Amino acid sequence: MSLSTFCYRLAWVCGLALLLLPACTERYIPDVISSPNSYLVVDGFINSQGISSIKLSRTTAIAATKVPPVETKATLFIEEEAGTRYPLTENPLGTYTSANLTLNPAKRYHLRINTFAGKAYTSDFAPVKTTPAIDAVTWETNPDGLNILVDSHDPTNATRYYRWECDEAWEFNTPYRPIVEYVNGAIRPIAVPYPDYCWAFGTSTAITIGKTTALTQDVVSKFPVRYLPSSSARLQRKYSVLVQQYALTSEEYAYWDLQRRNTESLGTLFDPLPSQVKGNLHNVGDASELVLGFVGVHSRAEKRIFINHAQLPRTWVTITGYESCEPPDTALVGQLDGLLAGGRLYVPIYPFYTKTGYIFGYAISTPVCVDCRKRGSALKPSFWP
Structure with missing residues (x-):
């Protein structure tokens, strides 16, 4: 913070x-x-x-x-x-x-x-103060959410007082990937596709400190430094946390x-x-x-981990912020100019066909529902696998 x-x-x-x-x-x-x-x-x-x-x-x-x-x-x-x-x-x-x-x-x-x-x-x-290395960053789930845990120790017993910060990044995607676009009053196959995935970033604002003064050994074991509820949008696809550790006076x-x-x-x-x-x-x-x-005057130790959504309990349902995007709206061919002009209100996603193969309309949605850059960056972080 x-x-x-x-x-x-x-x-x-x-x-x-x-x-x-x-x-x-x-x-x-x-x-x-x-x-x-x-x-x-x-x-x-x-x-x-x-x-x-x-x-x-x-x-x-x-x-x-x-x-x-x-x-x-x-x-x-x-x-x-x-x-x-x-x-x-x-x-x-x-x-x-x-x-x-x-x-x-x-x-x-x-x-x-x-x-x-x-x-x-x-x-x-x-x-x-020389900050000892982080031994491990692990995670565990409970029925309500996810805990990020830290293990560390100082063999010289000289640290005793610790503080942690968490820098987060997470991968996400929108519900739709358009295959068409509206240009100059006409629908055509999309020339430059929207990004498949984007990344967002955040920093935990909680003040997280701990001390080992009551212990004979300067050991930090499974200390919780971050908690995410099971519905967190950060857990939609892949989540990463960089835990930073500081030795304090x-x-x-x-x-x-x-x-x-x-x-x-x-x-x-x-x-x-x-x-x-x-x-x-x-x-x-x-x-x-x-x-x-x-x-203060000290060094910094850090360690990063990744968590895939597939590793989490199947019963967890993340609230992505895109819930209002589904299902998409429909625009008949005669409505396109009014709804799609300028791309500010709606953008087309894919066509609807009659049984005889004629296009009678298009699935449409708001730009935020198709373009993940509205909520993040399409530039993949250098540390991302």
Whole structure:
């Protein structure tokens, strides 16, 4: 989950809690929610064995309707304590990336940000945490859905605190593949067929963390990192998940744990009030300014798996989003100009014939029901088998 998403959820929970207070109670809006100030949000980590990517944005007031602005034209460095500086470059706007780095595990590092407006921010110096490899990513089904599970271990017992993210991709297709097309007022065999399959992508927004501090060995066994209901459209044909694992310090784990508690709150009177999540960033010239985010220093381990629909229980029925497409509509020959002109409302799929072999009409459907590019990409991912 990005920090911007967290800020929106925190504001929503606070607002809902206020609405549930008795009417005779004087309304109170916390300063951080009602303030017109625009606080810096720093989203990312220092990758000790690869490319670091840091996103900068600004918070907006709870009543704002605009998308929060990104922080552009800033100057960022990864700095080694009493040592080397590594610059980050902006591309695209608001996202800053480093070169492919290998940092010294015996040193401490932090992030320095100089904004275009002249303010300077830094994260606290932090030690390098080397993330152990993922031993296995497996899956299991229950009557209601699918669990993605992770196995990992650190033989040195030095990790103890973990966080996981899941990047997903899935293959899907539309109910129909047209064999004809409507061009210049006439039906003809289709010249460029629609794609057979497309791919969509997503990232799990859940905050998934775990710790092994209560165990004698630093072992993670069958830890659930993603759940999909049996009806999920992601399971229509083939589903893939890339599980990314991060080793955390105890301070970074506490930060993510509090963020998880805030975002998972239901916002009722019986829930604890959301807490202000303080990270490890601060304004160099004004310690009182709120800065949102936590920049850790660690490597990343990852492992990808694929799941075919044929491997899942036969009783599972996925809700694809194409249910309204079936059955197709019918357009008689005399109706074609009104229904098919421009291809915006309907497109033809295949002809209907009389018993004597004459075409009297065509099966038609909306573009989204025949063109999977309306919901995804026809470009096959490089990692797809």
